[in-house]
Amino acid sequence: MNTIGFIGAGNMGSAILRGIAGSDMKPEAELFAYNPTEAKVDALADCGVQKCKSAAEVVEKSRYVFLAIKPQKFEEVLPQIADAVTEQTVLVSIAAGIGAEFIRKLTKPFAKVVLAMPNTPLLLGEGATALAKDDSVSDAEFAVVRNIFGSCGMTAVIAPEQMKEVIAINGSSPAFIYLFAKGFLDYAAKVGLPEQSAKELFVQSLIGSAKMITDSGYSIDELIRQVSSPGGTTLAGLDQLYEGKMLDAVQNACDSCTKRAYELSK
Ligand SMILES: NC(=O)C1=CN([C@@H]2O[C@H](COP(=O)(O)OP(=O)(O)OC[C@H]3O[C@@H](n4cnc5c(N)ncnc54)[C@H](OP(=O)(O)O)[C@@H]3O)[C@@H](O)[C@H]2O)C=CC1
């Protein structure tokens, strides 16, 4: 039985907890959580989450401890758990910008740390999590953490020094994609298409396009060409997107995301 604790049960902490609870991993896991607003942990009772009275209690009861608090909270919370951290504890940080050395500085010099960057679709078992292995953790411990995230989506292992850059790609990108979707649905409403049908058609187009990228074997440029009939509607629309510098806007969004991660980094 793995003991898995959460310090913070906000958007991401509760998404991971719900993801674990809905996965094959649940029978093998005992789940704990502490959150100042207790109602957030109470809301997870149906997932079998046991409520703790403090962050330190989570660490005392759990081998794998997820730090699911805002980066700005680390300086306040880590000293509260330092005494409870042992050679067995594996601290899993999902916070943007926070590094392993900073976590050790505020807990124990020997603390085992895994850095992870998940995303909210984990809630539905469709997450994408980037993970970096620190020398402090064994292969077996890292495999357990990877399994936890893998139970609710795909995982990819990357270098620790790329954990800030990856945030734009999978951590924040769902918000960028939702905004893109909003643009299409706003247009459907403007021209009077039935809301539900438009939503279903667009969302299936998103899913189908994603599958074409992963499974068709064609490059993205080729896939764009296949949709773009000469003199047709797609090229007319693409002209507007190029004129509106959509690709520059995406690059700028990703650059700003990374820049903010460096600002938050310790
Ligand atoms: N949201 C996302 O899509 C993603 C977020 N992340 C990372 O996840 C982390 C959490 O983000 P997110 O879940 O969105 O933020 P939320 O604000 O939703 O959650 C943070 C939680 O931390 C709790 N908290 C505050 N102080 C303490 C404390 N002293 N001890 C324990 N818990 C505390 C808050 O409780 P209360 O409300 O009671 O103050 C809140 O529920 C961040 O570091 C972020 O970078 C990573 C990937 C994706």
Ligand SMILES: O=C(O)[C@@H]1CCC=N1
């Ligand atoms: O916005 C944030 O800072 C967090 C990290 C990635 C997604 N949400």
